[in-house]
Amino acid sequence: MSESETNESETGAGVTGAGRFGTGDGGTLRLRPPAHRVNRTAVTWWRSRILLTGGAVVAVLVVLALVLPGGARFWLLAPAAGFAVVTVVAAVGMPLWWYRVHRWEVTGDAVYTRTGALWQEWRVAPMSRIQTVDSERGPLEQVFGLATVTVTTASAKGALTIPGLDRDLAADLVHELTETTQATPGDAT
Amino acid sequence: MTGRDDPAATDAAATGVEAAGTTASGTTASGTAASGTAASGTTASGTAASGTAASETTEPGTAAPDAEWRRLDPRTVRVSLLTVAGICVAAGVPTGFGIASTSLFWALITVLPASAAALAGTVVVEGVRLRRTRYRVLADRLELTKGVLVRTRRSVSRDRIRTVDLTAGPPARLFGIVTVKIDTGEQGGSGASSVSLYAVARGEGERLRAELLDRGRGDGRPATGGRLATFDPRWVRYAPLSIVTPALGAAAYGGVLQVAEWFGLQSGVIRWAIDLLGGLGLVGGVAVVAVVGVVIGVLGSLALFVEMWWNFRLDREAGGTVRVRRGLLTVRSISLEEQRLRGVELVEPLGVRTAGAARVDAVATGLRSQGDEDKGDRKTLLPAAPRGEADRVAAAVLREAAGPTSAELTRHPIAARGRRIRRALAAAAAPVAVLAGCWWLFSSPVLLHLTWIGAVAGVPIALALAVDAYRNLGHGLSGDYLVARHGSVRRSTVALQRRGVIGLTARQSLFQRRRGLMTITATTAAGSGAYSVHDADAAEGLAFADEAVPGLFGPLFERG
Structure with missing residues (x-):
């Protein structure tokens, strides 16, 4: 389904040590990263999201500091400066980390995802248990031509999310998953 | 069929002509004046002509033999009356005394008419409500119409009905009626998926329950009934060990102070207590207060347990349901379809565990809490009982020979x-x-x-x-069940049906990755939605997950 985003599995695992389990001897069972990365544009999307959120907080603090009398100014500007630094660092680092970790794969039997950074999660939902497949595009995602696909099962806690997919790829994926799950019998519970 | 509200039928009901003899107990509601007749009781007065009202049930399509509209039991009015009278006494007496301290005349002239108005209002409102509420069981669905100004009609597909619970408080038991709650267990839209009938005759309630739940599914299981567990009065000894005890003790003090505050006596009460305990010193005074609080808490938790669980019985019924019946004053009957059961959870709060006891909860789909007073207890299949009994009941409910909850579990790495x-x-x-x-x-x-x-x-x-x-950490497989245990203050041993697992999650934090640990979560449609094996050895945990639910993570496995 995705041509440009496949089979880069070996390049992304290094920095975080993801995929390294157990004591590391030969023969230890472990999970490999799912095959597909998300779209490269997602890095820009994540980055803008962090900058916008952090920027809004900093802006509020700065505006308050300008409006309020002098005594409070330092106590507003100091956290604003700290927050600005954290935002910039996060905006540079986190999207790259996320891009390395976020993977997805669809086989004939199941959907796999890997998400997170500090806490990494592999999730799997078998086709026979999938209930809904949604694709969602927030305002920022629309700007970058991206979409987020969410796959839910009958469990309250079993949803899989694949963020930052190319818009057309997401549409194809939703279509394909819907077809497959409709063809699979069972009441999914 | 008349899917819409039939004006002719409504008119017939308003003029007191009804189908008679539809309730199993033989009680028939009838009469003319809304309030008068309903209050006057169970004697079947008036003409029970099955003419006009019954005719609308005989249209083509409603092939079921018992498709007549049925009504609530008229004794409901008297139960409501008794309840309101109780409230009037509880609220009126203190208010009356309060006013009487200034003027007895004003006390009588305000409290008595207010109570009378409340009682009369109850008779009228309940009378009209009963008159305007009807239900019928068709071959494929249950229909209910109700409401005075806004007529609502609700149709619930019988395939979707998951639970039929019966509840009867002391007044209802006195008059032999029960409240029936029929629920489809669907998430969201709490009101739309449940039907509550307040109230029908006890026999009618039982009949509805049996009729709606017994769908005679041929799923190959032996359709034999039987008693799974019976109440043992010695279990009462575990009640004070729960968290309820200190909570009730603290609540008692809080309640006293709150009431005192209403009458502006709070500082007086505190001063009185200090005077009383003054001779004992600080430590002695605190000790006395603590001991009194614990005694109140123990008595309270005992009373609560006895009221909730007295005469507890757990049965398997021929229709493929498991049924809990319990209660001293308010009796409850809670049913659970075996088909929806995905496992059980053995819960051992610290206090109860020290005494060697455990509780058994059901892990079932569609067992949504209904926001009423016993929402947490609807899933409880066995109250705190000796551990061996709990294991036995867990195995019996699951139809397993060896209790999955007592299986030998794999320990987790140091x-x-x-x-x-x-x-x-x-x-x-x-x-x-x-x-x-x-x-x-x-x-x-x-x-x-x-x-x-x-x-x-x-x-x-x-x-x-x-x-x-x-x-306490551990995991393992026992027959058809995946077993996971964790927790200290609340130790939980969950046995989850392997084919009830609808997804897996493997989770690692940075620290877990360094130490080769992994938390594996099985997601399911039942219970809390996800049950975890915490901090297992990563490789061993993955192998365990693959054995429990074969092939799910399979394509992602590699040896390295």
């Missing part, structure tokens, strides 16, 4: 203990740090003492709980 100890120490350090900070700011000697007492007492407790939590 690194998991370190995680627990670090977490517990951090939790113990937080309040100590706050106290130390306060002491640094205010330099009060009391805070200094609190700080070191907190540190000295908190650290050993935290360490003990952490080590216990580590020793």
